[in-house]
Amino acid sequence: MDRLLSQFQFERVLSNDPRTKQIYVLGYVDNQHCILSFEKTPFEDNQVNTLAQTLVDIDQHVENHIYSWGIGQLPKSDLHIKSIYPATDLHIAKYEAQTRVMIVETPTDYERITLPYIKDIPLSRIQWVKNILEGKSEADRVIYQNKDPQTGFVILPDMKWDGSQENLYWVAIAQADILSLRSLTRDHLPLLKKIRQVSYELVKEKAQLEAHQVRLFVHYQPSYYHFHVHITAITFIDAPGIMSGQAHLLDTVIDNIEHYPQYYQLASIPFLIGENHPLTEKYKHRH
Amino acid sequence: MDRLLSQFQFERVLSNDPRTKQIYVLGYVDNQHCILSFEKTPFEDNQVNTLAQTLVDIDQHVENHIYSWGIGQLPKSDLHIKSIYPATDLHIAKYEAQTRVMIVETPTDYERITLPYIKDIPLSRIQWVKNILEGKSEADRVIYQNKDPQTGFVILPDMKWDGSQENLYWVAIAQADILSLRSLTRDHLPLLKKIRQVSYELVKEKAQLEAHQVRLFVHYQPSYYHFHVHITAITFIDAPGIMSGQAHLLDTVIDNIEHYPQYYQLASIPFLIGENHPLTEKYKHRH
Numbered sequence: 001m002d003r004l005l006s007q008f009q010f011e012r013v014l015s016n017d018p019r020t021k022q023i024y025v026l027g028y029v030d031n032q033h034c035i036l037s038f039e040k041t042p043f044e045d046n047q048v049n050t051l052a053q054t055l056v057d058i059d060q061h062v063e064n065h066i067y068s069w070g071i072g073q074l075p076k077s078d079l080h081i082k083s084i085y086p087a088t089d090l091h092i093a094k095y096e097a098q099t100r101v102m103i104v105e106t107p108t109d110y111e112r113i114t115l116p117y118i119k120d121i122p123l124s125r126i127q128w129v130k131n132i133l134e135g136k137s138e139a140d141r142v143i144y145q146n147k148d149p150q151t152g153f154v155i156l157p158d159m160k161w162d163g164s165q166e167n168l169y170w171v172a173i174a175q176a177d178i179l180s181l182r183s184l185t186r187d188h189l190p191l192l193k194k195i196r197q198v199s200y201e202l203v204k205e206k207a208q209l210e211a212h213q214v215r216l217f218v219h220y221q222p223s224y225y226h227f228h229v230h231i232t233a234i235t236f237i238d239a240p241g242i243m244s245g246q247a248h249l250l251d252t253v254i255d256n257i258e259h260y261p262q263y264y265q266l267a268s269i270p271f272l273i274g275e276n277h278p279l280t281e282k283y284k285h286r287h
Numbered sequence: 288m289d290r291l292l293s294q295f296q297f298e299r300v301l302s303n304d305p306r307t308k309q310i311y312v313l314g315y316v317d318n319q320h321c322i323l324s325f326e327k328t329p330f331e332d333n334q335v336n337t338l339a340q341t342l343v344d345i346d347q348h349v350e351n352h353i354y355s356w357g358i359g360q361l362p363k364s365d366l367h368i369k370s371i372y373p374a375t376d377l378h379i380a381k382y383e384a385q386t387r388v389m390i391v392e393t394p395t396d397y398e399r400i401t402l403p404y405i406k407d408i409p410l411s412r413i414q415w416v417k418n419i420l421e422g423k424s425e426a427d428r429v430i431y432q433n434k435d436p437q438t439g440f441v442i443l444p445d446m447k448w449d450g451s452q453e454n455l456y457w458v459a460i461a462q463a464d465i466l467s468l469r470s471l472t473r474d475h476l477p478l479l480k481k482i483r484q485v486s487y488e489l490v491k492e493k494a495q496l497e498a499h500q501v502r503l504f505v506h507y508q509p510s511y512y513h514f515h516v517h518i519t520a521i522t523f524i525d526a527p528g529i530m531s532g533q534a535h536l537l538d539t540v541i542d543n544i545e546h547y548p549q550y551y552q553l554a555s556i557p558f559l560i561g562e563n564h565p566l567t568e569k570y571k572h573r574h
Contacts, residue, residue, distance in 0.1 A: 001355050001357055006340065010336035019307055041308070041327075043325065048310065051310075052323055061288055066374070067369070067370070067371055068288050068291075068370050069288075072368050073364065074363065074364045075363060076360055076361065076364070077327070079358065081342070081345070083354070083355050085353055099521075102521060104538050212388040213389075214389070215531070235386060238306050242530050243529050247531035251555065252556070260546070267539075269539070270539060
């Protein structure tokens, strides 16, 4: 890494998040692309009680009633560094900032635009899901498995889980071939309720979390079209896709179908999506 | 501020957010409570192209295939500092970390627990809303006003808006006395649609934002029980309360009522709430 850092030729910033203080930068090392990420480190408990006295050069000072603010300097500061080298175009696209837009999908839009888009996705893209369901891969990571073709499902840790209770992140994947939220009807209530019940039992047993401390939700649009439910700790406030426009709470999904069996076939569903996503392109030519 | 920093006697950490790298610390200055906040600063464009070469002391280095990561040191680093002095117990409670829980409110729970709780809130707590609606305060900040008692509403910038297009944050407040999402029926469709239409027109006119670049949503539970709609830019990814369990998209609210006029009277609605919130206390004794 020392060599990558010292020989890095800056090209451009891919993304710079002022909220998390993390930046992704693209450059070259030996004529090959290299991505570097820098992220400021959180405050540590052992530095906190002397922090006020450690600061120097207070600047841009403003006071208003009991409030005041300014900028100070720490004599030195740690950064987390990550590198990808050599980096492909796919890596670059992944870390490039992408603006998102809100699209409202009517039932007609689903039939005419989204469903044909889903059917064009090669089945090989969900081969990894099939492998998990058939026990051919990640079998050692599976927390729960029930192979019933109608109400069966697998629960396993999400790839992005850091292993902590606070950031608990599991996923439940249905055995049955259900594309997405749009496909759910009264027929799926036993599956949905079983996922809810087993999830609550397992987070209590394995992570000492009560039902009211977890969020069970479904993404629409999902990142892959084989029905799955996300299971995260409420304390995981930065969990991916928990926002309105992405996450549909399992409790609400069940309640909607119980009241209105065709709810998800009749609803107009707003969803957030990257403005350069292939599906967004198709929606641009809707009218 | 120099005096506050040098005389600050550390008592305890109120909250420490590893995601945003911001910490709130409680202490004393001259026997009165003082709250200090420190937040690491975002990366700046003019430091980015030399950042890789500025780092020293690379440590905890790990490599795996094309990926590697570690920790480096910046020779100096800015911090944003804020202080509140003297700080009251209310200030302390505001910045203290609070765990949230998910509660599912059935229609019966609403009648038996939530509605009596709302009715016990002194009317004086929404006097500021009445003042805005009657033009007695913030009149110079109002962007739009229609005083029709059924379909009228006011649009004005939210107090927390920083003024940028990227973080646009407005609020639309109904003239009519509507408590919350729970109260909405077919009678309110003209109001809801008018809010949607006028919001889209105004964000285009005042902020050059298209309809698909804004998020219109309602909180449940709301922070005050007089019906209002939040208007934020999609790019404002850290907008307060946009998560599932808090935000209900206006498009979905309208669609639900159009299909099922009594949707919000019959639904079981999950909501996120602080575990020490007074309403949470009442729900603990539900069964």
